[in-house]
Each structure stands twice: as structure tokens, then as C-alpha cells.
Amino acid sequence: MSTAPAAPSATFVIFGALGDLTRRLLVPALVNLARSSLLDPDTELLGISHHDGDDEHLREELDDFVKDDACWQRVRPHVRYLKGDFTDAATFAALKKHVKGNAIFYLATAPGFFGSIVERLGDAGLLDQADGFRRVVIEKPFGTDLASARALNAQILARASEDQIYRIDHFLGKETVQNIMVTRFGNTMLEAVWNNRYVDHVQITAAEAVTIGSRGKFYDATGALRDMVPNHLFQLLAMIGMEPPISFDAEAIRTEKGKVIAAITPIDPAEAIRGRYAAGTVAGKPVPAYRDEPDVDPASRTETFAALKVHVETWRWSGVPFYLRTGKALAARDTEIVIQFKEVPLALFRETVVDRLPPDRLVLQIQPDEGISLEFVVKRPGPVVNTAPVTMDFRYEDHFEIGHQNGYETLLYDVLTGDQTLFQRADQIEGGWRAVQPLLDMWEQGTPEEYPAGSAGPESADALMHRAHRRWHHLG
Template sequence: MSDAAPAPAATLVLFGAMGDLASRLLMPALVHLERDGLLDGDTRLLGISHGEGDDAALREKLKSFVEDEGDGEAWARWAPRIAYLRGDFTDAALYEDLKARLDGNAVFYLATAPGFFGPIADRLGASGLLDERDGFRRLVVEKPFGTDLASAQALNAQLLGHAEEAQIYRIDHFLGKETVQNITVARFANALTEAVWNNRYVDHVQITAAETVAVGSRGKFYDETGALRDMVPNHLFQLLALIAMEPPNSFDAEALRTEKSKVIAAVRAIGPDDAVRGRYLGGSAGGKDVPAYRETPDVAPDSNTETYVALKVAVDTWRWHGVPFYLRTGKALSARDTEIVIHFRAVPPLMFRDTPAEALPPNRLILQIQPGEALKLEMSVKRPGPVIETVPACLSFAYADAFDLGHRTGYETLLYDMLVGDQSLFQRADQIEGGWRAVQPLLDAWRTGEPEDYAAGSAGPTSADALLARDGRSWHEIS
């Protein structure tokens, strides 16, 4: 059980309730919150979808990813509070029916295809369902939020035409992970780290989100999206903002979001000379045979969509002037690894003139996000013996060794925060638009041309190595 108070009761209206997101991630997270005593007993779920079904069918669908061990009692309490409503998301009659079923607090969660975000918001607004006369009304929007700067601006304007910014929760599940949230604690609660968190001591920063999985059955979505749109303006820029932001004056949501927004606004627009795109060929990744991207079902045979991106990013602030941030993400790679690596500057070699460089590497702080959440500090120590001989060593802290993390989806904290009204981990409109603004030059440039091929199961295209090598640096090995 958690020490936190239970969230206030509300009706969670889940558009797209029969979809994969609802059963695979959202329902298990709600069950975990129930198990931990973080939900009011009157909280309920009303699932909406266009297909045939009833309450029992929705309950059976949502139970499919709920673990029996430890979660059975929590699911038993949840199941009677789940109901199904069939309807067309664009039909005004659905919203009149919905209005008759709601009383008090309500959250509208859009777990739908992105094309429905705007129309659903329009219908909710027109029917008065976003009016907060007898309780709070909140709108939760999944990514992708737009496909470029213009579409993100248009969607923000559409949502804000019906709801206040304080009612809108643009969700990014990366931000619900414990290690991501720990970035602010690791920085600001420790004098040793914050004292050296600047361009005087940091040489560069690497942010990696590598996956072994290929596109698989998501060919249609991915071919319209690609690695850049899918990962960079949201996930990776949010991690960058947490690393690079100035200390907020409190953990208040607006204080945190304002500092993150300043960082994203300070990201210099990225041109093709500072970017690499790749596309995987057939091979083996993650222990599975992977067809070439262009041979994936629902992918155009002449597609120029990228499955890998590497970027050199400049953050134009006083603290980070001259410190490059290298970002990379890709599919069908050699390892699953999401991490942030802070590379510190090398010490002056006056005392160690005869020491080989590999025996005296610069210090590195590694924030491991997934898998295996951990903090690692790489430093040099003396090898035992009669002479001074340095060797690299690693001080490591693994969350699983100190805490019982259990099986979590990453949505638990986000759903709880949304119910209690804490927007700290949710993106604001200016953050969304700032991210798209920074990558828009690449979106324009990459309309033509071809990504560089790389073998499935490798670390990515060779040009990604060259991107760092030209600066005299190299990627931290994914493992």
C-alpha cells in the first residue's frame, strides 16, 4: 500500500476501449492503483468503441493483460465498475447518451487513432461535456500529437477552443517511468551532481532509445510516421529537457513545465548535416528473424521512411553552450536499451602522462531507464600493487536491489497524477510545438532521398558512428 492519498472518484471515459492500449497498458495500471489503495472505490470506467459488444465483453477484453498473482482481488473489485457504450466517435447522438450517463468528475481518455483527437474534442465541447459545473472534466490525449509543426499547432488550437490548458493532459508514457522521474532527484537533491551539471565539467550528453523489436504488425502506422516523428519531438526531447532544465523553484507542475519548455525552446533547429537516418535490412534481432523493413506487411515497397535516427543537438542556453547532445533511436537493433549518459570532461593528464587513455577514461554518469532501472557512475581507481596504475571502475545502484518495483506499465503514476490534477509529467502546448519546430527542417529535407541501410541486429547505420567521430567522440555501447 502507498502512503499517498487515494485519488478522488471519477468516471474514466475511455474512447477506443477495445484497442490494444487499453488492455495491454491502461487496465493493468488501473488494477495496480486499485491494489495499492490509490483509487476511490467509486471510480469507474466507461469504455466506448464502435464495435459490437457489451459490459461482459469489455471486461473480458480488459482482463487479458491483468496478472492473476497479486492482482486478482483488485481486478475483482474493478470488474463490476466497468461498462461498455457502443457508438460512432463522430456521431452527436453518442455524446447525448454519454451526457446522460455522467455526473460529477469525468476524464475523457482518447486512446484512439490520432485522426479522432480533434473531432472527439469538438463533440465533447459542443455537447457541454467539458464544462466543469459539477466537478472536474479532463481530456487526455495520447501521442502522436500532430505530424509536424503546422498540424500540432492546429490540434492545440482545436483542443484549446473547447478546454483550458489546465484541463488537457498530453500523455507521454516515458515520463511515468521511475528512472525518468528520478532524473530531477538525482540532479537537484545531490550537491555533488548539480555542482558539475554544466558546460564547465560536462563534455557531451548521449540519449539513447534502442529497441530490438522490428515494426512487425504496425507497418501502416509506422510507414506514415517513422522514427523521427515517433520518438524525437516527444520522448527524447522530454528526456533532454529534464537533463538540461534550470532548477525550478518548486515541484509545482507549472514551475517544472516552464523550465522544461525553456529548454525545448532553446533547442537549435536541426539540419540534415547534424542528422542521420537509417532503415533496417533483414536479419536477426532480439532472437527473432526480421524481414527487411520494405518487406514488412503494409509498408510501401518504395518507402523512404526511416527506422533509425541519430542527431546532434545544440541547446542555446548559458549552462549548455558548447555541449552537444547526441540523440539516437531505432528499431531492430542489437539490444533494448534506453539510457542517458553524461560524459564529463577528461582530467588534466599532468600526473598520468604515461597512462594509456583507455586506462583513464573520463567519468560517466549513466541513467539507465529500461530495462533494469539503474544509476551507474564510472570513475578511475588504483589497481592493487606497488605502482600507481589506474583502471576503470563502476559504482552501481539498481532499483530492483533496493525496492520492490513489481510489474508496472509506466502508466500508474500518470493516471494517478491525472486524477489528482497534477500536470507535472504532462506536456504543455508550447513544449509540443517547440519540439516540432526543432525537427521541422529535417521533416522538410527528408521528404526525398533514402535512409542508409543497416543490418537488423546491429547498432545502426555506420553514418551514426561518423556523426560522433567527426567530433572526436563515440557512442556508448548499447547492451
């Protein structure tokens, strides 16, 4: 990023200025951009919230997250505060007096405000681009099912054009995620085997060791499937499964990703597992059962774990299953993509001590410790033919100065420079919900299978793999 030009000057407006997202991630990411000389020094940061306060109050609220930082001291005087109700037209009339030229409107709010804020921005003329660009950044969850996602898209696109909307997914800011396309399309030997002739299956895992903590009210109305699958995991699947785009132009890439998501067949409920953590131990500390967490309904049917077998009906991937899993209170924090290649025939080794060769695997580690590993087989030293699995590892921090970034830096820079490559388009959003809608309907009934906190998930998730003589890559 350090070789890129600074983004153009703009007013960066954050709805939800005193929220955790703003303080913990957004403002530190903007400061990191300033440190890398990627944020124009004249960029203004305007926070909006319904709480009483003034400019200095907001600055003090942010100090604890970026204090004692020389770059923050340069950004700090450009931070301003506007008290206002997100549903009150008077707030947007006041906002209009503060915004001239280029502007970013970041909706770091509860999802229920997304549509109405965009409507009021449009009604106030704040999305008019006559004097500069106007862009809207929308956090997830974008809808709760297919019908609500369609309705929200219609509401937003009635006031703004698609090229003004940035539906953000912070997973896509990770270096390894961005590197998927370069790894594939920049290396002939990988692209040559990136198909159903050589790939046995693909695993995509987003495991968290943390519990739901204080987010019980939100999570109990959402669950693991809605929270992670139609957005995070399907976006990773699309980057693995896409065809080579004609260029690195944002629309060319988003079009190819959209084709993959559209090619996901409706998920068979018999190939989907849902679980819920019971009491257990994570990192040596006792963890209560999910239904004993604060603000969770004791009779809740909400899942904290989901595992799915997904089929993508394209020429490249026909017959290759994609296994997706995500969950809370698991054995380790681990987000990774595993490309497992087909086993080789053993005829060549029939006169040796080798009775089975482990399959080659390419592991893209997204978090923690971003990097790429290749697992393959070599001969053990000695007079007889025997084999051993070995691993070649690449870690970003071993080769590059990556600093202390939180994943939002690239995404915010892209918003400021108008690059929509890593942001979801309306058709991708709706395609993701369409694929999981049968599960949402079925999972309204029944009860998730329990798994001990600190484990790898419910036993039926292992059985989903074992039925096809496969197994999950280990967590951690």
C-alpha cells in the same frame, strides 16, 4: 506511491475501449493503482467503441490481461460499455447521461480523432467543470509536423483550457525519468558539475530490438523521427537540461522544461542521420527488411532509425552537444541517458604507465532494469600507478518493492489528482516540432542508409560521433 492518498472518485472514460492500449496498459495500470490503494473504490470505468457489445463483453475482453487478480475482481463490476461512433453527436449525448461529477476522458484512439472528440465533448457540455473536474488525456502523436501540431492545439484549446489537457508521454512515467530531478537537485555534488564546464556531451538513446511488426501502415506514415524525437527524446533532454525550478509545482517545472526546448537550435541536416533496417538477425531470429514488412510501401523512404546532434543555446549548455538516437530492430532494447564528463589533464600522470584516462560517466538507465550507474577511475592494486575503470550501480528493484508496473500508473494517478508535471504543454509540443521541421522537410527526399537488423544502427551514426572523437555508449 503507496504513501500517497487515494485519488478522488471519477468516471474514467476511455475512447477506444477494445484497443490494444486499453487492454494491455491502461486497465492493468488502473488495477495496479487499486492494489496500491490509490484508486478510489467508487471509480467507474466506461469504455466506448464502435463495436457491438455490452458491459460483460468488455469485462471478458479485459479478463485475459488482468485475470485471476483479486484487485481486478473488485474493479471489474465497475466496468461498463457504451457503443458509439466517435464522430456522432448522439454518442456524446448518450455519454452525458452516464457522466456525473468528476470525469477523465482518455483518447486511446487513432490521432485523427483527437480534435473532433474534444470538439464534441465541448459541444455536449461534457467539459463544463461546474459539478466536478473534467480532464482530457491525449496520446501521441500530437500532430505530424509544426503546422498540424499548431492546428490541433488551436482546435482543442477552443473547447478546453490548458489545465484540462493532459498530453501524455508514457516514457515520463518511468521511475528513473522521474528521478532525474531528484538526482540532480537533491544532490549538491551532481548539480555542481551539471554544466558546460564539466560535461563533455550528453547521449540520449531509445533503442528497440523489436521490428515494426504489424504496425506497418502506421509506421510507414510516421517514421522514427516523428515517432520518438519531438516527444520522448526532447522531454528527456528537457529534464536533463532544465534550470532548477522555484518549486515542484507543475507549472514551475513545465516552464523550465519549455525554456530548454525553446533553446534547441534548428537541427543541421548535416548532423542528422537516418537509417532503415535491412534483413538480419535479432535475438537469434531472422528478421525481414523493413520494406518487406506487411503494409509497408516497397518504395518507402521512411526511416526506422534517427541519430541527431542537438545544440541547446543556454548559458548552462552552450558548447555541449546532445546526441540523440532511436531505432527499431537494433541489437538490444535500451533506453538510457549518458552524461559524459570531460577528460582530465594527464600532466599528473606523465611519469606513470597511464597514457589515457577514460572519462567519468553517469548513466541513467530507463529501461530495462531501471537504475543509475557511475563510471569512474581508481588505482589498480600494486607498486606502480596504474588505473582501472569501475562502476557503481544502483538498481531500483534491488532497494525498493516496485512491483509489476507498466509506466502508466504514475501518469494515470497524476491525471486523477490533477498534477500536470509530467505532461506536455502546448508550447513544448510546438517547440519540439519547430526544432525538427528542417529535417522533416529535407527527408521528404533521398533514401535512408540501410543497417542490418540486430546491429547498433547505420555506420554513419558512428561517424557522427567519431568526427568529434567520441563514441556511443554500448547498447544493452
